[in-house]
Structure formats: structure tokens, C-alpha cells
Amino acid sequence: MAVPTVAAPSTGFAPTALGGVGRVVEHHWRWYRRNWRATAVSSILQPLLFLLAFGVGFGALVGSGPNAAAATGGVPYLVWLAPALLAMSAAQSAAFESTYPILSGFKWQRIYVAMASGPLTGAQIGLGVLSWTGLKMLGSGIVYVLVIAVFGGVAGPGIVVSLAAAVLTGLAVASLITAFAATVENEGNAFSALFRFVVIPMTLFSGTFFPVDRLPEWVRPVVWVSPLWHGTEIARGAALGTWTLVPTLGHLAVLLVLLAVGGVLVARLFTRRLAA
Template structure:
């Protein structure tokens, strides 16, 4: 871990020390992680984009006037950001609090709770970014992108991932007993329904009228809509600004919750 630095002297901010710890830990397993990052988009692209997409194109002529591959893959790009972010923001948080106690070790140094939280969140953002870049590269090989504007979708899908990561940090800091049950409920009743019903596989307009506002209120729908808009090469800048603002506000409010939860759990 980096030694304590004086931020007033222009040195690196203290939270980078916390980030470096998580990055050093990642470097021990980066090869296996990189393989899985390539394997997941390939499986999605082949099974859903090509196999299922071929059926949809034959029977319905695509979706919204575009081949199903080009419709569904931008949504999966945003959904993968959710998967990666939640995977990196659940058991690792609980482990750092209860099992391995990395947070406690960090707080024995000049680092503050804010530094610990920001450093770990920065690592998650980097992890989501790498997954998004790999997905875009694999998608390009399969011809999934209608426009190079998809490159502009990468920061938006990373922001989408953080809209799930930050609340998971807050939730993980509050889980004391039945950790397995708490996370099982989170994955089964939050992540899975959002993946299925936030516009990833079909337009939200096909949902029952009562459920559409629920989908529109979720961070994943905003990420899916923004990613698809850019990937198809016809961005609506007003809507993109709205999606971005929503995600930024969501992350900001969740950050307040996460910081309070961390202080309550880690500061005796």
C-alpha cells in the first residue's frame, strides 16, 4: 500500500492507496478474469444475438427495424456492466468488513472511511470499464455494432454499472447476519428481473402498461436505452443527457447512503 501522502502538496490523493490494494489483488488472478471477460460476451453473442436473433429476424424481420443482433447486444453491454459491478460489490465488501478485514487494516493507517470507500469504488469502475471495452471489441468481431458511436457508450455503461455498485456497497455494509440470504435475494429479485424486463431483450413498450413506469425508473433501462441509441448510430442528445443526469443523480444519492453505512459499520 502506498505511504501516506500530503494531498495539499499535490501528491496522489489518499484513496489511491486503497485502490492500489485492490488492484494488486486483481493482478494475482488477472489471467483467469480476462478469459471470463472474453467468454461471457462470446456466449451471449452466439446464443442470443446469432441463434435466437436468427429466429427473430426470420419470423418478425428484426426489432424496431434493425436486426435482432444489433438491437439486443447494446442492451447486453449495459446489462453486463450491472453483472460485473454487482459481482465486485457484494461479497468483496462483506469480506473486507467481516472475513478478511481489509477495511479495518486500511483504517489503521491515515486513510479515512471516505478514502476506503472511494478507493474500492474506483477499482470497481476500472473493472467494469475493462469488461465493457472487451465486450465492445468482441461485438465488433461479430458485426454487432451499427455505428462507431458505440465507443461513446462505454462511459455510459460504466456509469450504469456504478449505479448498481454504489447501492450494493451500502447494502453490503449493512448486512450482518444471513449474508448469503441477503445476497441471494438481491441477485434473484433485483438483478435477474431487471436483466429480463429493462428493455434488454425487447422494447419496454411491450410490457403491461402498469410495469412500464417501473422499468423506466430503473438505472438499467437508462443504461440500455443510452447504449442502444449510440450503438445504432442515431443518438438523441436530449435523451442521452437525461439518461446521464439520471444515472449521475442515482450514483450521487447512493454514495451518500454508502458513506453513511460505511461510517456506521466501521467507525466504533
């Protein structure tokens, strides 16, 4: 004889919009504080390896070249590179956090489905996931800044603004990719194509390792639409004290618009998928 199932009684509690987002963030924090070692390589060690390889190793060669002063504005290559690596690591972490983990929440672990069976809405779940991604990038960025300081890559207090710019850059990237991931039904080639044709070119050609004006002219318009380039310009300008008001406001506006558009898409697409 079949055993009847009994639904868990509802508490009747419906959190506010911000309260629902906070519940999702709390869930991820509870998981992370027990399993942070599993993500330490991608979120902390990988950016540090970039710093050691390019900033310390390759930077010694760049510093001895005759055109080094023109390329880096007269500062050591490590100091010039460090804030850009901060933004790059945030963008890369955002891309990884916003692909397979999102699909897993819908399809494999079905965490989002479980959340939606309670009083949380799809919009609260999506924005909560995005908020947690930003908090995680902030924590990793703080550790990264401390290590940069140890290696002598911090030129002044402007690195704090660079950290904020890096987190904003990561959130802009994460919002768009999370919205895309919410439409993916099977892993297939969707994420592979995303990393191959979007994330990797964005990493290499956004002014992180060399000035954009060293690129061919026909490539530069492509660079200008990259959120990482806008974040790098803000982060580097803040760290080196070379920023000017109008261009910085332009870069900031682009990142905020991308984040706003991505946030709206995340809320709508999470709602649509969880309601299906």
C-alpha cells in the same frame, strides 16, 4: 510470559482525499494483475456467452420474423442487442462485485479494517472500492466491444459512447449495492433476496432483449426506475445513432443522481462501520 506487542511506527503520512482513493485502487490492481483469471468467467466469458446465445443464436430466429424490423428499428438483432448487453454485463458485474466481496472486506478478510488502521479514512476506502469497480468494468467492456466487432455487432463509432454509458450504469448500480452491502453483518439471505428480487428482474425487464413497449402497461413504470433501462437507452441510442437530446439528458441525469446518492451513502456507511 506473554510477549509484548509493538505497534508499527507511523510514517506520519496522511494522503489527500484523492490520494487515499488512489491507494485503495492501487491495492486492488496489484491483487488483480496476479489473480485476474479467477474473475475472467464472470467479467468476460459470461457476457460473451450471452452474446453468442442471444445475439448470434436466438438472433437468427428473430431476424427471420415478420415483426423484426418494427422491434429493432430495421437493424439486425445482433446490432440492436449488442449495446444493451454491454450495459447489462456492466450492471451484473457491478452487482456481483458489490456484494460478497464487500462483506468479505469487512468480515472475513478484513481488508478494509486493515486499511482503516492506517491513515486512510472510511470514505476514501469506500470510494476507492467503487472507483476500482468502475475501472474493472471499463476493462471488461473494452474486451467485450472488440468481440462484438468481430461478430459484426458494431454499427459505428457510437459504440464508444455506449461503453461509457455502460460503465456509468454499472457505477450507479454498484454504488447503491455497495452501500447496502456495507450494512450487512452476515451473508444470510440478504444477498440472495437482492439477486432474486432486484438484479434478475432488472436484467430481464429493462429493454435488453426486447423493447419495453412490448411489456404490459402496468409493468412499465417499474421498468422506468431501473438504472439498467436508462443505461440501455443511452447505449443503444448511441450505437444506432437514434438518440435524441432531451430523453438522453433525462436518462443521463437519472444515472448521475443515482451515482451521487450511492457515492454519498458509500462514504458515510463505510465510515460508520469502520469506526464501530
